[in-house]
Amino acid sequence: MPLLALVMLCLCSTQAAADFRLCNNTSSRVGIALGYKDAEGWTTEGWWNVSSRSCETLLRGTLVARYYYIYALDYDRGGEWSGQAFMCSRDKEFTIKGTENCLARGFDRTGFFEVDTGEQRAWTVQLTETNEQPSQRVPGIPGTVGPGAPGGLPGLSGSPGGTPPGAAGLPPAPGSKK
Numbered sequence: 001m002p003l004l005a006l007v008m009l010c011l012c013s014t015q016a017a018a019d020f021r022l023c024n025n026t027s028s029r030v031g032i033a034l035g036y037k038d039a040e041g042w043t044t045e046g047w048w049n050v051s052s053r054s055c056e057t058l059l060r061g062t063l064v065a066r067y068y069y070i071y072a073l074d075y076d077r078g079g080e081w082s083g084q085a086f087m088c089s090r091d092k093e094f095t096i097k098g099t100e101n102c103l104a105r106g107f108d109r110t111g112f113f114e115v116d117t118g119e120q121r122a123w124t125v126q127l128t129e130t131n132e133q134p135s136q137r138v139p140g141i142p143g144t145v146g147p148g149a150p151g152g153l154p155g156l157s158g159s160p161g162g163t164p165p166g167a168a169g170l171p172p173a174p175g176s177k178k
Contacts (some may be wrong), residue, residue, distance in 0.1 A: 019060050020034075020058050020123050021055055022124070022127065026052060026074070028052055034046065042087070043097055044094070046071075047094075066116065068123070069112035071083075081113060085112045085113065087099045087102070087110060087112050088108070088109065090106075090107050090108055094107075
């Protein structure tokens with residue numbers, strides 16, 4: 001019986017660590033939209049509201065894709081983290097299937113930046129106040145790059161696994177996407 005409990009504890013711990021997370025390492029509150037492709041096709045979702053110096057789990061469980069796409073807004077100082085991978089979004093909470101004909105379907109057409117997880121089981125994106133990562137090609141979209149934050153705009157970095165040491169995760173803010 002104690003062995004079974006230990007196995008169950010290990011399984012639960014492993015599953016909890018396999019998530020797609022975002023840490024806001026800036027002094028501002030940010031809004032996050034996420035795009036990804038799974039077995040059913042392209043999906044974009046938003047908005048998660050992430051407080052300054054906190055982390056949020058955007059997707060729970062083992063990652064199903066290598067590439068994820070993020071668009072983020074700095075609510076306090078203005079500015080954005082964006083790129084050249086265009087997907088659908090809207091101002092209010094959303095889950096949108098497909099990335100084509102955004103405007104014709106009544107959505108905004110928004111430039112997301114690419115996050116290459118390297119096929120890791122879990123990944124954490126770090127939003128920062130300076131651009132720390134060079135541009136990358138967006139697979140499947142010829143002639144595009146991401147992230148597209150020119151100098152002076154907020155930057156990002158990524159890491160496999162869970163929350164980095166010292167980064168405290170907070171519960172979702174009221175009205176944030178779950």
